[in-house]
Amino acid sequence: xxxxxxxxxxxxxxxxxxxxxxxxxxxxxxxxxxxxxxxxxxxxxxxxxxxxxxxxxxxxxxxxxxxxxxxxxxxxxxxxxxxxxx
Numbered sequence: 001x002x003x004x005x006x007x008x009x010x011x012x013x014x015x016x017x018x019x020x021x022x023x024x025x026x027x028x029x030x031x032x033x034x035x036x037x038x039x040x041x042x043x044x045x046x047x048x049x050x051x052x053x054x055x056x057x058x059x060x061x062x063x064x065x066x067x068x069x070x071x072x073x074x075x076x077x078x079x080x081x082x083x084x085x086x
Contacts, residue, residue: 001085002041002073008081010038019081028081033058037069038076047073 004010007023017035019028030038033054040050047069055065076082 001044002077002082003085004042005080005083019076021079021081024080026079028076028079034072037072038082041073041082 004019005021007021009020009022011018011020012035013029016029016031016033017038019030020026021028037050037054040053041047048066051066051069052062054060054069055062058065073082
């Protein structure tokens with residue numbers, strides 16, 4: 001389970017979401033799909049379930065959806081935007 005880093009502000013937009021790491025000053029913009037993935041993870045949903053839902057919604061292969069979900073989450077971790085929940 002992941003949570004936003006305490007220094008990250010998260011704002012929903014019409015097109016997705018914007019994340020601001022207040023310590024580094026870097027912004028991240030997520031499209032609607034990326035924002036949905038992030039919100040699902042923050043709500044405690046399982047990565048496999050998120051990927052399955054994504055595959056169904058966008059008619060893509062489940063393996064590709066899982067790679068996309070884990071790739072986004074890895075990028076968010078590397079950027080210091082999310083961290084393991086306590």
